Amino acid sequence: MLASLKLGVVDMTEYPVRRNPKAIFAVVAIVTILIVASYGIISFWKPRFVVYTYSSFMDWGDEGADVVLERAFAPFEERYGIDIDFVVLESDANFIVSRLNAEAANPIADVVIGIDNILVLQEAARNVLEPYESPNLALINDSFVNSLDAENYLTPFDFGLVTLIYSLNTINTTTHPQLDNLTLADLTTTELASALVTEDPHLSSPGLAFLLSQIAIYEKILGEDWTEWWDAVEGNIDIEEGWNEAWSAWTSDPTKHLLVSYGTDPAYSANYLGSEPDTSIAPFYYQNQHWAWMQVEGVGLVKNGPNPDLGKAFIDYCLNATVQNEIPLNQWMFPVRTDLTLPSVFNYAIHPSEVSILNTLLNSTEISENLQSWLNQFDTVMTPG
Amino acid sequence: MRRHEYWTYIVLVFPIILLSIFLIFPVGAVIIYGLFSGTGSSFMETISAYYTQFTIAFTLVQASISTILALLIGLPGALLLARLRFRGKSLIRALIIVPFVLPPIVVVVGFIQMFGSFGIIDSILMLITKSTTSILNLADGVVGIVLAHTFYNAPLVMLLVSASMERLNPEIEESAEILGADSVSRFRRITLPHILPSLSASAILTFLFCFMSFPIVLAFGNGVYRTLEVQIWNAFRWSDYGEASSLVLIQILITISLAVSYIKLGRVTENQSGPTSTIRTTTLGKYKLWEKIAITAYIIVTLFLIGGPIISIIRAAFFDPIRQVYTLDGFSYLVRIGSNGGFQPLINSLFYGGLATILSIIIGIPLAYAHRSKTRGLPSLSSTMILLPLGISSITVAYGLMTVIAVPTGLNINPWPIIVIAQTIIGLPFTARSIEIGLKSIDPNILDQADSLGATRIQRLLFVEVPLLVPSILVGAVFAFAMAIGEMSATLFIALPQNYTLAVAIYDNLGVRHFVEAGACSLILVALCVVAFLAMEKISEGSTGGTL
Numbered sequence: 001m002l003a004s005l006k007l008g009v010v011d012m013t014e015y016p017v018r019r020n021p022k023a024i025f026a027v028v029a030i031v032t033i034l035i036v037a038s039y040g041i042i043s044f045w046k047p048r049f050v051v052y053t054y055s056s057f058m059d060w061g062d063e064g065a066d067v068v069l070e071r072a073f074a075p076f077e078e079r080y081g082i083d084i085d086f087v088v089l090e091s092d093a094n095f096i097v098s099r100l101n102a103e104a105a106n107p108i109a110d111v112v113i114g115i116d117n118i119l120v121l122q123e124a125a126r127n128v129l130e131p132y133e134s135p136n137l138a139l140i141n142d143s144f145v146n147s148l149d150a151e152n153y154l155t156p157f158d159f160g161l162v163t164l165i166y167s168l169n170t171i172n173t174t175t176h177p178q179l180d181n182l183t184l185a186d187l188t189t190t191e192l193a194s195a196l197v198t199e200d201p202h203l204s205s206p207g208l209a210f211l212l213s214q215i216a217i218y219e220k221i222l223g224e225d226w227t228e229w230w231d232a233v234e235g236n237i238d239i240e241e242g243w244n245e246a247w248s249a250w251t252s253d254p255t256k257h258l259l260v261s262y263g264t265d266p267a268y269s270a271n272y273l274g275s276e277p278d279t280s281i282a283p284f285y286y287q288n289q290h291w292a293w294m295q296v297e298g299v300g301l302v303k304n305g306p307n308p309d310l311g312k313a314f315i316d317y318c319l320n321a322t323v324q325n326e327i328p329l330n331q332w333m334f335p336v337r338t339d340l341t342l343p344s345v346f347n348y349a350i351h352p353s354e355v356s357i358l359n360t361l362l363n364s365t366e367i368s369e370n371l372q373s374w375l376n377q378f379d380t381v382m383t384p385g
Numbered sequence: 386m387r388r389h390e391y392w393t394y395i396v397l398v399f400p401i402i403l404l405s406i407f408l409i410f411p412v413g414a415v416i417i418y419g420l421f422s423g424t425g426s427s428f429m430e431t432i433s434a435y436y437t438q439f440t441i442a443f444t445l446v447q448a449s450i451s452t453i454l455a456l457l458i459g460l461p462g463a464l465l466l467a468r469l470r471f472r473g474k475s476l477i478r479a480l481i482i483v484p485f486v487l488p489p490i491v492v493v494v495g496f497i498q499m500f501g502s503f504g505i506i507d508s509i510l511m512l513i514t515k516s517t518t519s520i521l522n523l524a525d526g527v528v529g530i531v532l533a534h535t536f537y538n539a540p541l542v543m544l545l546v547s548a549s550m551e552r553l554n555p556e557i558e559e560s561a562e563i564l565g566a567d568s569v570s571r572f573r574r575i576t577l578p579h580i581l582p583s584l585s586a587s588a589i590l591t592f593l594f595c596f597m598s599f600p601i602v603l604a605f606g607n608g609v610y611r612t613l614e615v616q617i618w619n620a621f622r623w624s625d626y627g628e629a630s631s632l633v634l635i636q637i638l639i640t641i642s643l644a645v646s647y648i649k650l651g652r653v654t655e656n657q658s659g660p661t662s663t664i665r666t667t668t669l670g671k672y673k674l675w676e677k678i679a680i681t682a683y684i685i686v687t688l689f690l691i692g693g694p695i696i697s698i699i700r701a702a703f704f705d706p707i708r709q710v711y712t713l714d715g716f717s718y719l720v721r722i723g724s725n726g727g728f729q730p731l732i733n734s735l736f737y738g739g740l741a742t743i744l745s746i747i748i749g750i751p752l753a754y755a756h757r758s759k760t761r762g763l764p765s766l767s768s769t770m771i772l773l774p775l776g777i778s779s780i781t782v783a784y785g786l787m788t789v790i791a792v793p794t795g796l797n798i799n800p801w802p803i804i805v806i807a808q809t810i811i812g813l814p815f816t817a818r819s820i821e822i823g824l825k826s827i828d829p830n831i832l833d834q835a836d837s838l839g840a841t842r843i844q845r846l847l848f849v850e851v852p853l854l855v856p857s858i859l860v861g862a863v864f865a866f867a868m869a870i871g872e873m874s875a876t877l878f879i880a881l882p883q884n885y886t887l888a889v890a891i892y893d894n895l896g897v898r899h900f901v902e903a904g905a906c907s908l909i910l911v912a913l914c915v916v917a918f919l920a921m922e923k924i925s926e927g928s929t930g931g932t933l
Contacts, residue, residue, distance in 0.1 A: 022847060032743060039736055043799060043883065055896060066724060088882055090893045094622045099878075101624055102787045108798045124424075124624030200608035202619045239608045244896045252706075253502055255518055372426075372625070379436035382609050 048085040049310055052100070052109040052302075055090050056244075060268070061330035068330045072323045080310060092205060092242065093119055100128035100302060109302045110311040113157060113318075116205055117148045117296045117359070118212065121368035129153040130303040132312055136319040140336045147296055147359055154298025155315050158333035161263035161292040161350055162209040164196075164282045167250070171195075171257040172280075181285035184217060184229055187258075193236035195257040197250045201378060204242045205295065210260040211378060212367065213284070213293040213358045220361040221286045230381045239382075258282070263292060263350035264332045271329070271345045281350050292355045297333070393842075397755040397763065400748040404770050404813075407806050411785025412633070412777055418788075419630025425620070431631040437616070441635065444612045447527065447602075448595035451534035455591045456584070458535055458690065459542025461683050463580075466543055467550035470666040475922050481540045484691055486867035486914045488888045489537075489600035491907040494895065495694030496533050498701055500524040505697060506689075529605035534598060536690055538591040542584075549583035550576065555665040582650060589647045593640060593775055599874055614778050618874075621784060633781050640776025641769075648768045698911060701904030715905025727906060729883065730890040734910075737801065737886060738870040741808035742816075745865040746858055748809070749816030756821050771817045774810045783807055783875035791879070800879050804886075807875040812865025819864065823857025824850075856924055863921045867914050 058072075059065040065088070073084055089096055093114040100107065101124055112129075119125050131152045137145060144156040166179065173179050178186045187193055199207030218226035238256060240246035250259040269277035283290040299318050301311045317323065324335035328343050334352075420428060431437055466478065484492070499505050501524035510520045523532055553576065561571050599614040606615065613636045620629035669677065703711050719727040755767035774782075786807060791797040827850065835845045851858075873888040880889065887906045894903035 028743075032740070035736070036740065039801075043801060055893065064725070090877060090882075090885070090889060090896070098622050098624055099787075102784060103792050103797055105788075106792045106795060106797065122624065202608065202623065241603060241608070242896070244898065245604075248898065253519060372623075375623075376434060376436070380434070383436045383439045384609065 047306075049082045049307055049314070050085045050087055050109045051111045051113060051314070052087050052089060052096050053113040054092050054096060055088055057086075057088060057114060058326065058330045060332050061326075063330075065330070068326050072326045073317075075322060076314065076317045080313065082310065084314075092203070094203070094205075097122070097125045097128065104128055104303070107302050107305050110305040110307045111299060111314050112302055113299045114297055115154055115300060116298070117294075118205065118208055118367065118371070120149050120154050120298065120300075121364055121371065123368075126153055128303055130301040130305075130308070132301045132315060134312070134316050134319065136316045139319050139339075141338055144296055144336045147294060147357075148298050154300040155318070156336040157297050157299045157318055158327045158331055158335055159294055159296040159352075160333040161283075161352060161355065162206050162213065162260065162295055163263050163292040163350065163355075164258050164284075165261045165263075165265045165279050166258050166282055168278045168280055170254055179280075179282045182282045183285060184214060188229065188232040190236055192258065193233040194238075195255060196233070196236075196260075197238045197240060197246045197256050197258065198260040199243055199246045200239050200241055201375060204246075206243055206260055206262070207239075207246075209293040209295050211374070212362060213291070215374060216293075216358045216361040217284060217286060217291070227377055227381045230378065234382055234384075262332065264334070264346070266348040266350075267343075267345040268332050270348045271343075277348050283350065283355050290355045291358050292350065293358045294352060296336070394760075396751050397758060397760075400752040401755065401766060401770055403748060404773070404810070407786065407790070408773060408777070408782065408810055411789045412781055413785075414789045415626075415781055415785040416630045416633055419626035419628075420634070422626065425623075425625030425627035425629070426631070427627055428631040428634075431628045432635070437632070440611045440613060440616050443610055444596055447530055447534070447610075447612070448592050448598075451531050451538065451595040452588050452591045454531060454535040455538035455542050456588060458687065459539040459587070460546060460584070462539065462543040462687060463546035463550060464576075465680065465683075466547040467553075467664055468667055470668050476919070478544070478922060480915065481543055481691075482918055483540075483695060483911060483914055484536055485538070485540050485544075486864070486871060486918075487537075487695075488871035488873055488891070488907075488910060489598070490873055490888060490891050490895070491698060491871075491910060492533055492537065492694060493601060493604045494701055494891070494903060494907055495697045496524045496529065496536070498697035499693040500529070500532065505693065525605055526607065527610060530598075530602055530610065532690070533601045533605065534591075534595045536694060537601075538587075538594060539687075540691065541591060541594075542587045545583045545587040545590075546580050549580050551664050553579050553664040558665060585650055586647060589643055589650070593643050593647075596640065596643075597636075597776070597778065599778075599780075614780070617778050618780050621780060629781070633778060637777060641773075644769065644772040644776055647772065648765070695911065698904060698907045701900060702908040703901065703904070705901045712901055715901035715903075715908075718899075718902040719905055719909065724882070727887070727890055727902065730885050730887045730906070731909065733801075733884060734870045734886040734888070737805050737808055737876075738866050740805045741812055741869040742862050742866040744805065744809040745812040745816045745869075746820075746862055749813055749820050749861060749865075750854075750858075752813070752817040753821035753824055756817070757824055767817075771814050771821075775814050779807070779811065779872070779875040780878060782810060783878035786875075787879055800881060801884050803879050804876050804884055807879060808869035808872050809865075811872055811875070812868045815864035815868060816858070816861035819857045819861030820854060823854045827853050859921050859924050863917045866917060870910060870913065 057065060058068045061068060065086075069084075069086055077084055087109065089099065093116065096112060097115065097119065100109065100112065103109075104127070107128075115125055115129075120129075132155065133152045134155050137155065140156060144159065145152070148154055148156045164182065171179070176192075187196055198210050201208040201211040214229060215226045218224045218229060238246075238249060240249055243261070246259060247261070250256045263281055263283075266277040266279045266281060269279040283292045285291070299315050301308065301315060305311055319337065321337065321340060324337040324340055327333055327335040328346060334342070334346075334349075419425070426434075462481075466474075466481075487495075497504060500522070501507065502519035502522040503511075504522075504524065506523070507519055507521050511517070514520065523529060557575055558571060561575055566574065596612070597614055598612050599618065602610065602612045602615050603618070606612075611619075613632050617629050617632045617636070620626070620632065669680070672680065702715050703713070705712050705714070719731060722728045752767050752771060756764050756771070758764060758767075786803050787797065787800075790806075791800050791803045796803055831849060831853075832845065835849045840848070870886065871888055872886075873892060876884070876886050877889050877892065880886070885893065887910055891903045891906045891910075894900070894906065
């Protein structure tokens, strides 16, 4: 080998130098090993207390999620001498459940925040949760526990009303008087159906809440086949992937007036503009009253998680005023601690006392038994042809 | 059996064993669990549902239409690219591949900015007609899906076909000319038969890519138009493992038949036309006036379709559509260290992508040798292994790796090695194929000479074969790197936030409407790809097209 190298050097005038690839390989190998080793050491897992949550959790305020979570949970960390690792998975609660299922044999998360009152009815969600009855449940109204999960797989964290909102810049009750007492039938006109943006019920929790609202109204109030409404709006209604995409479509396209969103949006708008909101709410109107869907989000203990006791303490802590007071302006939902004072902009939001709750029309057994077939029927109706 | 032969077999079989552990086993486990554990819908329930049948039909139809369009747009470009002589040709050639290696999520951004409501074209139309409402939205529904797929794959057709055309022997054309054939019959009788294999190969690949399409269909399909891949994603999210597995099974059956026909096609075309001959080239000035007009029109259309979305990405990196101002916020995000910064995703992208590239070369070399092996069955086995990653949904791979590799070994608490494995699998088809083509063109006489001069097997490999293979290794490496850094869905599934890559960061930023940050990340990805391809073009002297 050496001889051949020497030969190469001597005869350089006639032949190109033949470099020994072994040297190059060795250098590449050493550099790679060094880089991999240092990356491995830097990123090496230190035992932590892990909370899984979805993107945008507590991230809608002025300060951003990092600051808010630090402020809300620092006392807990201090008390137990730990660092909470909020693992913000870049997706929604469905995806988190799917991930928890994949990890079920060896979970790394202790607690999960963000599973709501529809998703918890799924077997897949219950499979990865451990029921826990927090003593702090005494601090909140029983109705939240019952509407979320009477078996305590989840502890209520916050709630909101899913309803239709519209932008006052493009439409109002003078141009469209039906907005005051809106019915689903009003939305079947080509004009309003093509102005309505909603979210895919497979991929988004407000989208699913809207589907269930519509089913509740048709099946329970009107006694009609719910799929007919979707038949009527098919081709006109804009179904976006998730809430962010839907919001984007609604704000950027002036022909999209209506959006399936939350009853706190006027409060958000008032806070953002510092004046009267430019967003208003159009809850459905039947039987001389307004209706909306209540979404309750919960915090749950992961089954077989590494630190079950800390997990329970964390769930108790979530119902403390320190945490609950951060919810209105950062999550734009209502805290489940109804004894706390809400910020004044929440006067623009629609409150649960002002509407009838559509969830009461569909009991949880009915939802858990039919959800898959409803979604399949929805797919069948919305599939062209 | 002689000792070194024994070792040869071990080396050749090594990548196949690795792929069995990290690809076939996880995917097989997911499918079997889904089909037989009874969670979710059964196979019969799944395929008898109307929407599943529609999804299958739609997946096939959109892939067919997209393929035809990509061929129609790509073929003239390929002919021009091979035939025309002009300055900056190698730059153009490097740029043409850019769309193909862009992460789908970046393509979605570029497309909406260019063709969507209030996008560049729509704004121009609104200005002309003085309308205040959106007139044209091409970045939506079936039209959006098909256009985006055409944008993606027309460059592929251009590269593959032009590479094969450049090897057209000029003597044949000259003889035809002397014998009085006009340009139409020359094209029909000589050019077309010559490029037909590469044309069909690119058609099959385009079909395969469109068939597997995910983020584009997710973004433009409005939840109504779905590919199998999108429905698989839905099924996984709803923990309907039965439906997911049934769909994966159908998907694999279809992709394997495509892969087999692709391999068969490859067999037929082997040993055609020496790589030494080069096509007769010409300059634009030599064409007739109407031809010049047609060529110019074609170039303008192509620039709009292919260049437009890329230009839009550059604009998106600086222009904040919410505040309506130009800003450098996107780039300050990229250098920001910490949980909200883009620096860590950037480092992760480079690290995972680099490591995956090295691994896919190390595995790709023996895989390519196995393909050339004379042992019965080994070549077909390795060809299938090479194409398999292109035909299995990356979400299924990710879910499989997660459940059967990461969780039992405890790697899910720090899953970066799993991400590297997933990205290696995705890049492997490109390195293996490129190296295999390089091997094909090594003159066997040189190897015989090395043998007769007494070189050992290792010496022959290190001093003769590897140096001759360097260009094709580099070509494959650049493709593998581009695929790895653009990969989003598998990474998103496996990663914890500290493992997010630039592609995931783009998705992340789009979700919270941080458009300039998403734009800046996209631009970095585009820049990385362009630089890598320019470097590669210099070294390999324009043999890019043969890779696929």
